[in-house]
Amino acid sequence: MTIKEIIPKINAYERLMRLDKPIGILLLLWPTLWALMIAGQGKPDWIITLIFVTGTVLMRSAGCVMNDIADSKYDGLVVRTQQRPLVSNEVSKKEAYILAAVLSVMAFGLVCMLNMLTIKLSLVGLVLAMTYPLTKRFFAVPQAYLGIAFGWGIPMAFAAILGYVPPIAWLLLLANITWAIAYDTEYAMVDREDDLKIGIKSSAITFGRFDVAAIMVCYGFTLLFLVIVGRALVMHPAYYLGLVAAAGVASTHYFLIRGREKTNCFKAFLGNNWFGFSVFAGLITQYLMG
Helix, strand or coil, rough: CCHHHHHHHHHHHHHCCCCCCHCCCCCCHHHHHHHHHHHHHCCCCHHHHHHHHHHHHHHHHHHHHHHHHHHHHHCCCCCCHHCCCCCCCCHHHHHHHHHHHHHHHHHHHHHCCCCCHHHHHHHHCCCCCCCEEEEEEEEECHHHHHHHHHHHHHHHHHHHHCCCCCCCHHHHHHHHHHHHHHHHHHHHCCHHCCCCCCCCCCCCHHHHHHHHHHHHHHHHHHHHHHHHHHHCCCCCHHHHHHHHHHHHHHHHHHHCCCCHHHHHHHHHHHHHHHHHHHHHHHHHHHHCCC
């Protein structure tokens, strides 16, 4: 291949892995960082942290490739996804399968530097990433499954640092599930009409006219679970200030999504980066002051 042929192919791979849209990486990374901070009591091992950050990028990229393989026959029917590399034939399915496999093997190679429990949990994480796209065919709220898949770094982080997974990790995972339902329903509101046409399930369709209320309730449960985490760990008040900031972010989303205008729903989805950051900032401050 010539340079002129290689550059467009690299660009297509980048878009297939969504590296041009880092919001997915951030939404996957924040709960993992929450867990690393808590498990490491504010000072997680930097090598383990680097492994998890790199692994998050690799597995999110692999997950996007797997998602596009599973949705290739549907993406061409949705305006927003018609230019994805598999639909436009910039990347073949064979190339996509190879790319997903390479990314997964690279991520697993990193995990192999950790303890056996973390390795075993990573295999569960791989299954979750591979099967999530299929849940959109039959599960009324696939966003809940996404929350488990996106939050699986939480028990893995505790296992890597502590050698076991304490109950607080599962509570943190529960918080991530309700958060994922909230932010991915905002995202699903953008595609609701197209999803109805092609028969894809989503929480935006399931919740119907109660979609906005359901999103806000999910934000409320997320914050409640995080408060319980703070109480269980006897957190410094600084942690709760982070939760107050996160609640402020969530409250602004109500005003964005209440009109169900697609552009504003997508803005709300993107704004969840600041929700995750606020919780993380509260944790950082708590350990600095604690």
